[in-house]
Amino acid sequence: MKVLVVEDSDRLRRSLGDGLTKSGFSVDLAADGHEALAFIRTYDYDVVVLDLMLPGQSGLEVLRQARDEGRDLHVLVLSARDQVADRIRGLEMGADDYLIKPFDFGELVARLRALVRRRYACKNPRLRVGRVEVDTAARCALRDGEPVHLTPGEYAVLELLVRRSGTVLSQDQILDSLHGGEYAVSSNVVQVLISSLR
Known part of the structure; x- marks a missing residue:
């Protein structure tokens, strides 16, 4: 299962990359929205973990642009924005799931696996x-x-x-x-x- 992690915090990005790799995922890491879109346009991902507060281009802008380009992505927003309005906006913009920071790593892995299952559930296995x-x-x-x-x-x-x-x-x-x-x-x-x- 191939995952793109888009997170501007170096420490969290590396930690997520290491943990997800140990959990059986193949992981690419992006530090900002421009880098994320370059990865999304180049590789196929089963799921994208996307922070909203990114330098340059926000996570919502990345999500909107990827959806406008017709990219077939499952996106889990991982954000410190914990207001109900933020979660609603993220989901309405095209995110498939929304997890608030701080979070439990086990829950993140379970949600990612559920998104991957959902992605391929309607397709012939x-x-x-x-x-x-x-x-x-x-x-x-x-x-x-x-x-x-x-x-x-x-x-x-x-x-x-x-x-x-x-x-x-x-x-x-x-x-x-x-x-x-x-x-x-x-x-x-x-x-x-x-x-x-x-």
């Missing part, structure tokens, strides 16, 4: 390309109806390739989709995973 079928709910793959044993990295690449069937993906795009930071240390990991899948 089984994807098929040729003789390969990927069950995104069970996180497993079948070839000609028989289970295929895959490592988490192999599964992540296979799901990405099946979801983007017919699209040419660069090594960087594939590497970026992989869960966790362990893959970033080796430049040939994409070739190894693709070779294993073949």
Whole structure:
């Protein structure tokens, strides 16, 4: 699950990044609205954690612009603005959820997972390309109806390739989709995973 965290506080941004990575998310970090929009326009995210009070371009402006551009995003607003009117405005502007600071990290993770489930609930959890079928709910793959044993990295690449069937993906795009930071240390990991899948 790929998450973009948009937070201007360095300490909180790093803390969220570390905690979400340890919780199984692949995380990108942005410090302001302009950087957030650049990430949103470049990568696909399962969910965006968005602070409202950002330098330069506010979180609501980022949200409005992303929605105006037709971006398919699930957005959780994470803000110190705790007034009911602020929450209503955020939700009416297109946020899917709103969590007030200070917050419990476990609750944040649970809300993010719920948003991801909701995002894919209405879509078919089984994807098929040729003789390969990927069950995104069970996180497993079948070839000609028989289970295929895959490592988490192999599964992540296979799901990405099946979801983007017919699209040419660069090594960087594939590497970026992989869960966790362990893959970033080796430049040939994409070739190894693709070779294993073949």
